[in-house]
Amino acid sequence: MIKYVYIPFFLFVVSLWAQEKYSTKNGIIVFEASVPSFEEVKAKNENVSAILNADTGEFASLVLINGFRFKVALMEEHFNENYMESSKFPKAVVKGTLENFSFSEINTEKREFKLKGTITIHGVTKPLETVMALYKSGDSVKLTSKFDLQPSDFNIEIPKIVKNKIAEKVTITVQYSLLK
């Protein structure tokens, strides 16, 4: 009889231990699609959410498109209204797993893991493979990544008139400071 009492307790402890999650609500994503000698096409979002499951390496991140800030107000307006259609598709999401992830291997020196998953932008989901670098700094786990995307892959049309002013490849830089 006693052992049946212990099982739920045991399960409870395991599930607590299995929920080692590191997260942030204030992650930073910068993207740049500048072409030399034209106006800088660059925006920053400092409100990005991300969660990393320290036991399994599962990773998820969500960014609200409306939160990207440009230097030029008109560019910000066009980005939301014409290209990203942020009222129809208000968020972009990355979901995936860090391969061969082991939390105990992370220390103050950068260690790289391959993320395999999907990315959803403008309502279109595509596979994503990128490298993420992780290291510890105090209580937090820093996570950085950099990858290129093509707007055409996500049905984002760039009008002819501005085509030569926007790079075909958009570089995305990710910087998270994850806390337990």
Place this chain on the structure above:
Amino acid sequence: MKKRNFLIAFLVIVAGAYTGYKYLYKSHRNIEAEVALLKVEAKQLVAMLLSDNSQGILNKTVEVTGIITEIENQSITLDEAIQCTFSQLPKGLELNKKVTIKGRCIGYDDLFELAKLDQCSLTNYL
């Protein structure tokens, strides 16, 4: 006569260039100075964002009232429902105090189940 035509043409070009420049490099919205589209409790805004007509609130200036449940470097959370981000956090904010915040609604975050406002300002400290 010729001189006058030249002068008029010159003025038209200058005026055109000026309007063009004004259009291309118009200034950013000043959320703090804008009149809020709606004034609601924190949880009400979340309910509205989760409803079908959420598009009407996105990118709009709103005023929300709630109790501070979390304070971070640049942001506070109201009623565990809305995260409000400031360019600089106002001084004297304390947990469990009721405040009214004005900001731009940028959407709903499914990961944390939070609505998010940016460019916030404190309008009332109760």
